[in-house]
Amino acid sequence: MIHLAVYLLCFAVWSPFAVADNHASDAAVSYHAEIVPILKRSCQGCHHPGDPNADLIVTSYADLKRGGMAGEAIIPGKPDESLIIKLISGDEPAMPQNQEPLSAEEVELFRRWILEGAPDDTPTEVDTMEGNYPTYTVPPVVSAIAYSPDGSTLAVSGFREVLLYDTTTFELKARLVGKAHRIQSLTYTTDGKILGVAGGSPAQFGEVQLWDTATHTLIKTIRSSYDTVYGLSFSPDASRIAFGCSDKTVRVLSIEDEKELVKFDNHSDWVFGTIFSTDGSHFVSCGRDTALKLVEVNTGSFVDDINSSNKGYGEINTIARHPSENQVLSGGEDRIPRLYKIFREIRRDVGNTDFNLIQAYEAQSGSIEGVAFSGDGTRFATGCASGETRVYNIQDGKRIASMQGDAVAVFAVSFHPNGTQLATGGFDGKIRVFDAVSGKLLNAFMSVPIEPAGSEDVALVVTGMT
Ligand code: HEC
Known part of the structure; x- marks a missing residue:
C-alpha cells in the first residue's frame, strides 16, 4: 500500500x-x-x-x-x-x-x-511506486528514532523515508516513503496507532506525515511553513500535533480538520522541540534562543519562561517530558541536562534564580542532541555530539552507563518501553542497541540497505520520484 x-x-x-x-x-x-x-x-x-x-x-x-x-x-x-x-x-x-x-x-x-x-x-x-524505494550508496545521517509503545518496532529516519525494524529479529519490516526529503522527528501516539513524522524539504516546505501503524499507510500529510519542521509531539488524546519551525514559530494543529489552532511567535530563533503537558492544556517549546517557553494551548497565550534564560545556558536542542509528571528535561549547547517543573510554584524573583529547576546533572562530553526518559520515569538518557550516550538515575543523578553510541555524533536516543534497551542513531548511519543497565552493545546495524558503491565519490543517490 x-x-x-x-x-x-x-x-x-x-x-x-x-x-x-x-x-x-x-x-x-x-x-x-x-x-x-x-x-x-x-x-x-x-x-x-x-x-x-x-x-x-x-x-x-x-x-x-x-x-x-x-x-x-x-x-x-x-x-x-x-x-x-x-x-x-x-x-x-x-x-x-x-x-x-x-x-x-x-x-x-x-x-x-x-x-x-x-x-x-x-x-x-x-x-x-511500490518497491520504488530510495537507494543509498553511503549511509545517511540518522536524525530520529523511536520505539513503538508496544516495543515491537523501532522506527528509524532515512532519506525521504522512515524504516521500521522488528526489535527481536532486527529485520526490516516496512519502509514508509514520503515526499519530504529530511526527516527530523519521529513520535508515536500513546496508543501506538499512529506514527508521526516531521521534516520537510529545506526552503520548500515543512511537512508532518501521519502513518497508520497497522497497515503502514499514510493517513494524511499536513504541510506547514516553507522549511523543515522539528520536534513533533502529540497531545495526550492524540487529537493535536505541535511542532517547531525555522520561522521561529510553534504551530499546534488539530489532526481531524488540519486547522491551525496556535501559531506562537514569542521565540526569537528556530524552534527545535515541543512537548504537551500531561493533560494537553499547555505546551513547552525550546530552541536556539535558549528559552524554554510555556504556552496555553486553547488561548495560544504565553504563560511563562520555565528556565531563566539570562544565565547563558546556550541553545536548547532537545526536550522530553517525563512519562507521567509535568516535568521537562532539556539538553543543548552547554552540555548540562536540566530537569524542570513545567508549572511554576514559586513567585519569580528579582534575582531571577532558576526557580523551576528540579536538578541540573553532570556535564556531558559534547553538546546534547537527544534526550529520552525510560518508560517508568526513573532514568533518562542523553545522546551527544561527542558520539557518547549516557544513562542516569533521575532521583540521585547517578550515572548508570556510558556508551559509544556513534563513531562521530549521536543525534537520537530512544528507550525500549520496558526500559531494558536503549537505541541510538547518529552521524555514521548505524543503529546501536544497548543494554540500558550494563551499557553492553547488543546489536549494531546499518539504518538503511546500502547498495554496493560504483564509485567512491558517489554521494547519496536516490532513484524514483524526487
Ligand atoms: C466534518 C466531517 C465530515 C466531512 C468533511 C464529510 N463527511 Fe461524510 N460523513 C460524516 C459523518 C459524521 C457521517 C455519518 C453521518 C451520519 O451517520 O449521520 C458521514 C457520512 C457520509 C456518507 C454515508 C456513508 C454511509 O455509508 O453511511 C457519505 C456517502 C459521505 N459521508 C460522503 C461525504 C462526502 C462526499 C464528503 C465530501 C464532499 C463528506 N462526506 C465530507 C462526516 C463528514
Whole structure:
C-alpha cells in the first residue's frame, strides 16, 4: 500500500484544487484529475483510514467504491440512486458535514462522472511506486528514532523515508516513503496507532506525515511553513500535533480538520522541540534562543519562561517530558541536562534564580542532541555530539552507563518501553542497541540497505520520484 501513500503525497503538490470551472463539458470527467481533488479538500478529513466516519474511506478508488456503513455510495451509471449524490446535493446538503457545500459545478462533476460509469483513471505508474524505494550508496545521517509503545518496532529516519525494524529479529519490516526529503522527528501516539513524522524539504516546505501503524499507510500529510519542521509531539488524546519551525514559530494543529489552532511567535530563533503537558492544556517549546517557553494551548497565550534564560545556558536542542509528571528535561549547547517543573510554584524573583529547576546533572562530553526518559520515569538518557550516550538515575543523578553510541555524533536516543534497551542513531548511519543497565552493545546495524558503491565519490543517490 505504500504506493498509495506516495501517490497521495504527489497529489498534495501537483493537483490543482479547483478544476471544475475549466472542465470542457463534452470530455469525460476524470476521477484522478477532477474528483480526487474535491474529495481530498472537502471529504478526506473525516473519511480517512485512521478514523473513517460511517466507515467510508475516500482516500482510494477501491475504498470509495466499497462504500460505508450504508453500503455502496456510488452506483455506476445511476447518479440519482447513488447515496453520495443525495448527500452532496439539495438545498442543505448533508455532506461535507457542517461545512461549505460543494459548488453546483462540483456536484455536477460527481453526477456526470457516475453517469459515465464512475471509471477509475488513476495513472498506472502509481502501482510501480511500490518497491520504488530510495537507494543509498553511503549511509545517511540518522536524525530520529523511536520505539513503538508496544516495543515491537523501532522506527528509524532515512532519506525521504522512515524504516521500521522488528526489535527481536532486527529485520526490516516496512519502509514508509514520503515526499519530504529530511526527516527530523519521529513520535508515536500513546496508543501506538499512529506514527508521526516531521521534516520537510529545506526552503520548500515543512511537512508532518501521519502513518497508520497497522497497515503502514499514510493517513494524511499536513504541510506547514516553507522549511523543515522539528520536534513533533502529540497531545495526550492524540487529537493535536505541535511542532517547531525555522520561522521561529510553534504551530499546534488539530489532526481531524488540519486547522491551525496556535501559531506562537514569542521565540526569537528556530524552534527545535515541543512537548504537551500531561493533560494537553499547555505546551513547552525550546530552541536556539535558549528559552524554554510555556504556552496555553486553547488561548495560544504565553504563560511563562520555565528556565531563566539570562544565565547563558546556550541553545536548547532537545526536550522530553517525563512519562507521567509535568516535568521537562532539556539538553543543548552547554552540555548540562536540566530537569524542570513545567508549572511554576514559586513567585519569580528579582534575582531571577532558576526557580523551576528540579536538578541540573553532570556535564556531558559534547553538546546534547537527544534526550529520552525510560518508560517508568526513573532514568533518562542523553545522546551527544561527542558520539557518547549516557544513562542516569533521575532521583540521585547517578550515572548508570556510558556508551559509544556513534563513531562521530549521536543525534537520537530512544528507550525500549520496558526500559531494558536503549537505541541510538547518529552521524555514521548505524543503529546501536544497548543494554540500558550494563551499557553492553547488543546489536549494531546499518539504518538503511546500502547498495554496493560504483564509485567512491558517489554521494547519496536516490532513484524514483524526487
Ligand atoms: C466534518 C466531517 C465530515 C466531512 C468533511 C464529510 N463527511 Fe461524510 N460523513 C460524516 C459523518 C459524521 C457521517 C455519518 C453521518 C451520519 O451517520 O449521520 C458521514 C457520512 C457520509 C456518507 C454515508 C456513508 C454511509 O455509508 O453511511 C457519505 C456517502 C459521505 N459521508 C460522503 C461525504 C462526502 C462526499 C464528503 C465530501 C464532499 C463528506 N462526506 C465530507 C462526516 C463528514
